[in-house]
Amino acid sequence: MSITYPLALPSTRKWRSSNWASQDRTAEVASPFTGDGQAIVWPYQRWTPTLTLVSMKRADAQEWAAWLRSLRGRSGTFLLGDPARPAPLGAAAFNPGTPLVKGAGQSGGSLLIDGAPASVAAWLKRGDLIQLGAGATARLHEISEVVNTSGSGEAALSLWPALRESPADNSAIVLTNPVGVFNRTSDVVEVPTDTAGFYDLAFDCVDTLRG
Known part of the structure; x- marks a missing residue:
């Protein structure tokens, strides 16, 4: 069966932290002679969250890692809200x-x-x-x-x-x-594991601006 985007998040989710960051794009142009200036506000506005899951054992971590890989880096999309x-x-x-x-x-x-x-x-x-x-x-x-x-x-x-x-x-x-539609900002999926068999997963994403 082919994967249809946007995906739902895995059901086994418990967040350790979420940094619900955002971005605006602005510029300031000032006179080199008087210092007088003006702000230029561009229409770019975007959510840029970083989400960190609680440490988990293999069964849950394996599901999350496979879900992240199924997004195919930045190409796949998923539904996300601020937890x-x-x-x-x-x-x-x-x-x-x-x-x-x-x-x-x-x-x-x-x-x-x-x-x-x-x-x-x-x-x-x-x-x-x-x-x-x-x-x-x-x-x-x-x-x-x-x-x-x-x-x-x-x-x-x-x-x-x-x-x-x-x-x-x-x-x-x-x-x-x-929720909104988001995609990852990286093509890399990292799955760090400690000697006790706990996995620590985190990922960055942005809200999707594709047509």
Whole structure:
């Protein structure tokens, strides 16, 4: 059977640590005579996590090593969310409603939605995560500003990273266990083992920007 990407993570996962890093690309141009300058902000925004698994014995380590190799270096993709942020800290954790994208053709760092519960303060908090799309189109976004819903259950979400594609009207917004599509940053799979037979595995990845 051929492998179909994106893959799910192995079920035997316990994280020792996760460094949920991110990157923006900017530049500063300054006059050599006055020092006056300006910042240039490029559209590049990307998650760059490093994940480290707890030490494990052969049965679990073998599964993980084979899974990493099945990605064929940087070519294969998988679904990943921040293990430290599986659910919102805002009121959406217990009162999510049925949030949907409100209107097609949206772009940039803001997204209009409806279907949220009416008149809820701090429905989403700064740093909460959401998912747009599913499967190979899943994108992981962070909320940049506190979200309060209107009396009709509408809201404007400030997002990082900005939208890379325009989500379809009425497409669902995932609030619990949100994920995006990621790929590894290396072609090498290392499987270090100590004399007690414990394996220590870690890997770096980025969210996939391929078409």
